[in-house]
Amino acid sequence: xxxxxxxQKTVAGTRLSKIKDKVLHNDGFFYTLLRSSVSSQLCGWIDxxxxxxxxxxxxxxxxxxxxxxxxxxxxxxxxxxYRFTFHAYGVNWRIALTKFIFVWAGSxxxxxxxxxxxxxxxxxxxxxxxxxxxxxxxxxxxARLFVALTVSVCWNFLLQRNxxxxxxxxxxxxxxxxxxxxxxxxxxx
Numbered sequence: 283x284x285x286x287x288x289x290q291k292t293v294a295g296t297r298l299s300k301i302k303d304k305v306l307h308n309d310g311f312f313y314t315l316l317r318s319s320v321s322s323q324l325c326g327w328i329d330x331x332x333x334x335x336x337x338x339x340x341x342x343x344x345x346x347x348x349x350x351x352x353x354x355x356x357x358x359x360x361x362x363x364y365r366f367t368f369h370a371y372g373v374n375w376r377i378a379l380t381k382f383i384f385v386w387a388g389s390x391x392x393x394x395x396x397x398x399x400x401x402x403x404x405x406x407x408x409x410x411x412x413x414x415x416x417x418x419x420x421x422x423x424x425a426r427l428f429v430a431l432t433v434s435v436c437w438n439f440l441l442q443r444n445x446x447x448x449x450x451x452x453x454x455x456x457x458x459x460x461x462x463x464x465x466x467x468x469x470x471x
Contacts (some may be wrong), residue, residue, distance in 0.1 A: 288405045293436070293447075305317070306366075309368075312447060314367065314368065314443060316374050318363070318367050318368075318439050319442070320360070320444070321362045322389055322438070324358075324362070325355040325359040325362065325467035326355060326430055326434060328351075328354060328358060329351040329352055329354060329355025329356075329430070330351060330423075330426055331351075332350060332351035332356075333347045333348050333351030333397075334423055334426070336350050337419070337437070344425075344426075345397070345398045345468060348393050348397045348398070348426060349394050351389060352389065352390045352393050356390070359386070360379065360382045363382075363446075364378060367442075368443065368448075370448075372449060373449055374457070375379070376460055376466075377456050377457055377466060378447055380445055380461045381445060381446040381453075381456065382446045385437070385445070386442045388437060388441075389438050392437060393429055393433050396429035396433065397429045397430075398423075399424050400428060400429055401421060401426075404425065405421050458459075
């Protein structure tokens with residue numbers, strides 16, 4: 283009976299190990315999306331909480347609060363995505379960082395302006411305030427989460443998977459520009 287339990291534990295451990303290996307190392311669409319979701323959630327919550335505290339505690343504008351949160355979340359997201367999410371081993375990190383900055387800048391603008399627009403569109407809806415007791419802070423948080431989810435899926439994931447953390451024809455030109463401004467790309471990845 284004791285050896286039977288050991289065999290069952292070994293089989294279960296082997297299955298779990300195979301699943302863990304697929305989730306962590308398989309670059310298929312599903313597993314990449316799964317890893318991206320984990321990274322995005324972690325960085326998104328850090329981004330959102332930072333933005334909320336900047337808005338609620340420091341009374342910054344929705345635009346500036348969102349920008350600060352996006353900056354902090356973006357730095358963390360780039361670091362995690364380079365190796366963990368997209369396994370960008372063959373992509374020069376300087377070129378990937380440059381492409382990430384462009385995509386991140388677009389994300390920053392979409393998140394900041396999108397949150398500002400959604401917040402100001404819905405903050406004075408009387409039916410929203412009558413239906414549920416929602417403060418301006420709650421409306422900001424809902425607008426921020428809605429915009430963040432939309433931008434995360436429709437902009438960030440697609441561009442990071444297909445452009446930022448992949449070798450593309452544009453990489454050659456980015457390398458030339460980086461070399462001209464004194465940031466060598468060398469052969470190190």
